Amino acid sequence: MKRKMQLRQLQHLVALAEQGSFGRAAQAVHLSQPALSRSIDTLEDNLQARLIDRAYGTVRFTQAGELVLARARELLADAQQIQRDVLQLEGLAIGSLAVGLGPFAASTLGRMALSLMTQRHPQLLMRMEVADTATLSERLHRRQLDLFIADTRDLKKQPGLKLARLPDLPVSFFVQPKHPLRRLKQVTLEKAMRYPVAGPNLPAEVAAYFDSQIQRDDRGVFNVTCDDAGTLRHLALTANAVILAPHAPALNTDTNALVPLPVAGFARMQTHYSLVTLAGRTPSAAATVYTRLVTELMGSVRQPAGR
Numbered sequence: 199m200k201r202k203m204q205l206r207q208l209q210h211l212v213a214l215a216e217q218g219s220f221g222r223a224a225q226a227v228h229l230s231q232p233a234l235s236r237s238i239d240t241l242e243d244n245l246q247a248r249l250i251d252r253a254y255g256t257v258r259f260t261q262a263g264e265l266v267l268a269r270a271r272e273l274l275a276d277a278q279q280i281q282r283d284v285l286q287l288e289g290l291a292i293g294s295l296a297v298g299l300g301p302f303a304a305s306t307l308g309r310m311a312l313s314l315m316t317q318r319h320p321q322l323l324m325r326m327e328v329a330d331t332a333t334l335s336e337r338l339h340r341r342q343l344d345l346f347i348a349d350t351r352d353l354k355k356q357p358g359l360k361l362a363r364l365p366d367l368p369v370s371f372f373v374q375p376k377h378p379l380r381r382l383k384q385v386t387l388e389k390a391m392r393y394p395v396a397g398p399n400l401p402a403e404v405a406a407y408f409d410s411q412i413q414r415d416d417r418g419v420f421n422v423t424c425d426d427a428g429t430l431r432h433l434a435l436t437a438n439a440v441i442l443a444p445h446a447p448a449l450n451t452d453t454n455a456l457v458p459l460p461v462a463g464f465a466r467m468q469t470h471y472s473l474v475t476l477a478g479r480t481p482s483a484a485a486t487v488y489t490r491l492v493t494e495l496m497g498s499v500r501q502p503a504g505r
Contacts, residue, residue: 205277207241208270210234211249215267218257241266294323295484298334300348301398302469305427306367306444307347311492322484328425330399335359338476344485347492350472351401361472362489365496369467370445372456374435379459386462387411387419390440396422396433397442401470411463431456444469471496 210227214234217223224234242249249263259267295315299308304326312326327334327343331353334346339358350361371390379385379393391412397420400408408419422439424430433439434456443453473489475481481489 203241203244205274207237207244208266208274210237211241211263211267211270212274214238214250214257215259220257290319290484290487291321293482293484294325295482295488296325296327296343297488298327298329298337298343298346298348300331300334300346300471301328301425301427302349302369302444303347303471304328304425306446307471307492307495310495311488314491314495315488319484319487330425331401335474338474341476344482345473345475345489347471347473349401349404349470350474351403351470353472353474358477360475360477362474364471364473364492366468366470368445369442369469370458371461371464372434372441372443372453373459374438374455375457377438377440377459379440380457384462385459387464388413390459390461391417391419391421394422394433394437394439395420395441396424396430396439398425398427398430399423 210223210229213223213227214220217226220231220234224231227234229237238250245262245266247262247266248260249266251258251260251263297308297312308326308328312324315322315324327337329337331348331350334343334348335353335356337343338346347364353359353361373379377393379390382389391414400420405418412419420442422433424433427443430439430441430443431453434441440459441456445453445458447454473492475485
């Protein structure tokens with residue numbers, strides 16, 4: 199049974215005409231050359247016509263190929279216009295989106311989602327704000343944000359907000375690969391605190407839990423508090439700091455040069471992200487698309503082995 203012709207196959211045919219060779223066309227559409235050849239072969243099989251004359255060692259379109267190429271360009275132009283029309287209708291080409299993010303969310307979901315939204319909707323006006331959960335909540339109530347993503351353990355009893363829980367991500371301590379603590383058979387929190395311990399502002403119940411695990415009264419667990427993930431990474435690499443961060447390699451590039459540090463009693467820490475909007479407020483088209491994108495990103499993240 200013949201498969202249906204797809205726009206992607208027509209895109210490959212147009213790329214072949216524009217680039218003049220299978221190798222350059224494959225590179226232009228981000229495929230291997232054999233994959234591009236299979237796509238053209240499938241298109242020819244579906245149309246039951248030879249489109250490319252391969253006898254000359256160069257790309258030469260047959261009469262049928264020239265006809266299909268012309269129609270392919272028209273169809274692709276129509277498809278692009280449909281996309282532009284829908285974007286205008288949804289407000290994504292001329293609209294705006296203001297997103298708030300907690301520190302952990304900013305270093306994982308925030309960057310990835312912002313990059314994808316910018317790629318897909320380059321004319322959309324976007325603003326991303328990183329702050330603690332209380333500040334984000336206040337700005338959402340003032341309608342200075344369309345939505346925010348943060349750890350919401352402190353917002354359970356706050357009225358007027360609609361919370362949509364997102365999948366949890368594991369959280370770990372991280373150090374630079376040559377850190378002295380990595381030579382120990384077991385690292386306790388007390389041993390980790392012999393070095394700078396850095397992390398973002400934490401939800402009240404999480405901060406209280408950390409403080410309850412130490413015997414010292416001269417300082418808390420975290421003697422450096424910073425909501426910027428890049429700065430935390432810099433501290434780990436340059437000051438032998440032990441930092442707290444989400445363990446999500448697919449989303450968090452700030453820990454790529456670091457390694458997880460298992461600390462006794464803290465093996466199953468997790469985020470508690472929620473996507474927060476105002477209850478009873480209809481989201482904009484841009485907010486709806488962003489929400490869908492975040493859901494897809496979170497759904498695609500695999501937990502590290504052993505979790």
